[in-house]
Amino acid sequence: MCCKMNFQIRKADTDADWDFFFKLGFETLKALPSRKSMYDPLIEKNPDASDEEISKLYRKETEEFCDFEHPDSRVFIADTEEEVPCGYLWMGMRNSKDAWDTEIPQWIYDIVVDSSFRGHGLGRKLMQQGEDFARELNLNLGLFVNADNAPAIVLYEKMDYHIKQVPISKKLESINTTGSLDDYFSIREEQEADAVFIQTAELERFTRKVRFSSKADDNISKKLYEEHLEKFAKEKEKHQRLIVLTKEGVFAGSIWVGSSGFSEEIAMIHELVIDPAHYSQLIGNLLIDSAEKWAKNAEFSVIYMLLHAEDNVDLDFFKERSYKVPGFFMEKQLKS
Incomplete structure (x- = not known):
């Protein structure tokens, strides 16, 4: 680095600011392999469109996705001392809420620094500006x-x-069981008498997930968990609960698999609990094998799980089972 560069960060305001934001966003969309899944559909739907036309479609879709006029939405523009725009940060309320979240957090949707200005700490400066805005709203980011x-x-x-969370998924093209029952364990569908015990174990884990981001008390955690359970109660035919027991009938683990709720082709592992006294790869394989088999028989093509930091399950365990890991949901606690 030959010299220090100074930058100013400000809220996007003028037409020129918005033109810069969408132009750099589109150029980044084209250039980065990691954004291929967003760029390719634009081309596939409009095979005869010019690059300029695709750029306008990108802008239109982005404006439809985000209400940039919302008071909790911001685009910050970075300028050089010569007032040349060189990067941006786009943030707003997250467009979804997980079962264990007490409120919707602020979300960084995109951060881009023009390639000519990288290596000068601008990314960190933009992030700090975003954090200041999240603190004003008293929300985590x-x-x-x-x-x-x-x-x-x-x-x-x-x-x-x-x-905080890792989204993992696997195509159910074929099922290769990796675990096998021995004389000590058995696995079966949940029975009515199991419900209280299983839900007590799930609630304990669920409460830790809630408290990862919030200082919520037990009553709030329980209320969120009960709302979470309604997915199972309303559509039992689209869900399955399985339980592993020792030969003495002692609970060793359980799994809840069912419809994801966001795609008819995707099954979701909603809860996975392994008792610490019986924690082993064998129990994990038995439960995941059974969940995958149920999902395949129910004609789902993909199985998905949002693995939480409090799940205490090794990510490598799923990678060895051919689960794909596209990335990570990260969070900084800023709420006072």
Whole structure:
């Protein structure tokens, strides 16, 4: 680095600001392999469109996705001392809420620094501006980072962001069982008499997930868990609960698999609990094998799980089972 560069960060306001934001966003969309899944559909739907026309479609879809006029939405523009725009940060309320979240967090949807200005600390400066805005709203700040974006992950960890959740998925093209029952364990469908015990074990884990981001008391955690359970109660035919017992009938683990609720083709592992006294890869394989088999028989093509930091399950365990890990949901606790 030959010299220090100074930058100013400000809220996007003028037409020129918005033109810069969408132009750099589209150029980044085209250039990064990690954004291929967003760029390719634009091309596939409009095979005869020019690059300029695709750029306008990108802008239109982005404006439809985000209400940039919302008071909790911000686009910050970075300028050089010569007032040349060189990067941006786009943030707003997250467009979804997980079962264990007491409120919707602020979300960094995108952060881009023009390639000519990288290596001068601008990414960190933009992040700090975003954190200041989240503090004004008294909300935690979250983001998604691709698994292969090592520099960004290092930056976020240095800024005290922690991995909160990992979305993992697997195509159910074939089922290869990796666990086998022995004389000590048995696995079966949940029975009515099991419900209280299983839900007590799930609630304990669920409460830890709630408290990862919030200082919520037991009553709030229980209320959120009961709302979570309604998915199972309303559509039992689309869900399955399985339980592993020792030969003495002692609970060793359970799994709840069923409809994801966001795609008819995707099954979701909603809860996975393994009793610490029986924690082993054998129990994990038995439960996951059974969940995958049920999902395949129910004609789902993909199985998905949002693995939480409090699940205490080794990510490598799922990778060995051919689950894909596209990236990580990270969060910084800023709420007072």
